[in-house]
Amino acid sequence: MADRGNPFGETDNPFQDPAVVEHRPGNQYATLDVYNPFESRGIPPPPPYNEQSAFQAPATLPTVPAQPAAPPGKKTSPTEPKNYGSYGSQETTAAAATADLLRRQEELNRKAEELDRRERELQNTALGGSAGRQNNWPPLPSFCPVQPCFYQDIGVDIPQDFQKTVKIMYYVWLVSAGTLFLNFLACLAWFITDGSQGSGFGMSILWMILFTPCSFICWYRPLYKAFKSDSSFNFFVFFFIFLVQDILYVLQAVGIPGWGFSGWIAAFTAMKGNTGVGVLMIFVAIFLTGTAVMGIVMLKRVHSIYRRTGASFQKAQQEFAAGVFTNQTVRTAAAQAAAGAAQNSFKPQ
Template sequence: MTHNSSTMSNFDDNPFADPFSEPSIQQATRNTTSGLEEYDPFSGKPPTQNVPTTQIGNAGNPPTYVQPTVGVTNQPAVVNPTPTPANPPAYTPSAQQQVTTAEFQRRQEELEKKAEELARKEEELKNAGAGAARQDNWPPLPSFCPVGPCFYQDINVDIPLEFQKIVRMLYYLWMFHVLMLMLNILGGLGMFIALADGATFGLAIVYFALFTPFSYVCWFRPIYKAFRSDSSFNFMVFFFVFSFQLIVSIINAIGIPSMGSW
C-alpha cells in the first residue's frame, strides 16, 4: 500500500512524468523482451520468452511448435492408379439391346432385298433401253384365249419409286370403275326380269363393253405414260378424259330413267 501510494503521489505531483520510469513497469518490460533479444532467426530454434502462462479451467495442452524442415521442397501428391483385374467379367447385353440388334438386322435384310430388287429393275431398264423386246403382259388373258395381251405394264419397273403409290391408286380406281359397270349389268338384268325393262339392261351391257377398254386406254394409259416418261401431253389427256368420265359417272349415279343405270 505504501508503494502504491507513493506511485500515485508521483502522478499527482507531476502529471507529465514518464509512466514507464516506474520500477515495476520497467521490470515487466525487461522480462518480456529478454527472450526476443536473444532470438536468432537463422538458428532454427523457437524464441524463448519468460512470459508466465496461466491455465484456465480444464484447458487442453498448449500447442507445440513444429520446427520447419530447411532445404526440403513440397512434392506433388502421387495417386496410385486402381489396379485392373486380370480377368474382367464378361459383358452380357441387356434384353433391350438384344431386341434393338435383332430389329437392326431385320431392317438390314430388308434393305438388302430392296437393293437387289432395284438392281434387277435397273438391269431390265438397261435391256429395254438397248432395244430388247419386252413381252406384253396386259390384260392377263389365259393362254388358250385367241386374243393375247396388248400392253406391257409393270409399275415396279416402269414407274419411278416416288410415283409408284400414285399409279397403283389410279389403277385400283380403274378396277373399281369396271366393277361398278359389272354391278350395273346385274341391276339392269334384275329390272329386265322384274319390270321387263330391256333398255336399261341393254345400255348397261353397252356401257360395260365400251367404257371398260376406253377408260383404260383413254385415261389410265396416259397417266401411266405421263409418270413413266414425265410427259406433259399425257398429263393433259388424262385430266381432260378423266373429267369427262367423272361427269358421266355422276349422271349415272343419279339414276335417270332410260339412261342405262338403275
C-alpha cells in the first residue's frame, strides 16, 4: 500500500503549526478568553495585540449616593419598584364590571317580570275577553261611590315602539288639566281684586269642568285605541279633535280678556291693577304657552308615526263601515226599521 504522505506537511502534529502557535494566548498577548470580570472588578480588560485600547475603564467605580438617615424610631424599607399595572386600578375596574353586570341582571329580571305580567294579562284577555279586564281609570279609592270608567295599561295594550309616545300624550293631558286648574285660581284672584272680571272667572270654571273630561274622552282615548289596534278611524278622530284643541291652547296662551284665560294679554292687564295677581297670571301664561308648544310638537310626531303605519282614509272608511254594521244596537234598529217597512207594505191601502 503506497504511502500517501502527510497532508499537514512536515509537521506531524497540526497544532504545532507555526500559524497556530503564533496566536496562542500568552502573557504578552491577553484576550477576553482569559479575562474574568468577576475577579478583576475595576480593572479594565487587557487590550489585544498589546495595543492601547481606545476605551479605558474609569479608575474608580461610581459611588452611589448615600441614603438619608431614617429618623429615630422609624424603620427603613427598601424602595419598591413602580407597578404600572397597579392593583388598585385593577380592583376598581373589576368592581365597575361587577356593578355593571348586577345592573344588567336587575334590568333583565325586571323585563322578565314585565313580560310575565303582560303574558298573564293577554291570557286573561283571551280567555275572558274584555269582560275579564276590570276598569282601572281613573284610579279612585275603593270606598268612592263612583267606580273607574276605563281600562288603561300602556305596557300591555300598546306595542313597545309606541309606548313612549302614548305616555307623553298622557302627560300632556295631565299638564293641560293641571294648567286649567291654575287658570281657574288666577281668574279667581283677578276677580277678587277686580269685580268687573266676573265673566272671565265664570268662563274659567266652564273651561276647567268641560275641557278636563272631554279632552280625555275625545282625543286621548282615540289616540290610545289607534295605537292599540292600529285603527285608521281613531287616528282621524284624534287628528281632527286635537287640532281644534291646539288652536284653543294657542288662544289660552294669548289670553284675551273676558274669555276666562290667564294668558299674556290678560296677565299684563292685571299687572296694572295688582302686581301680585299679575305675577300669578304670568306664571299661568307660561304653563299655557308650554302646553300649546307641546301640543303642536306631539301632533306633528303622531302624524309622522301615522304615515309610517300604512293607515289611510280609505282604511278609516272601511273600519267605520265595519264598526257600524257590526254594532248590535245599529243592527237591531235596522232590523226593526226593515220589519216595520215590510209590514206597512203588506197592509191594504
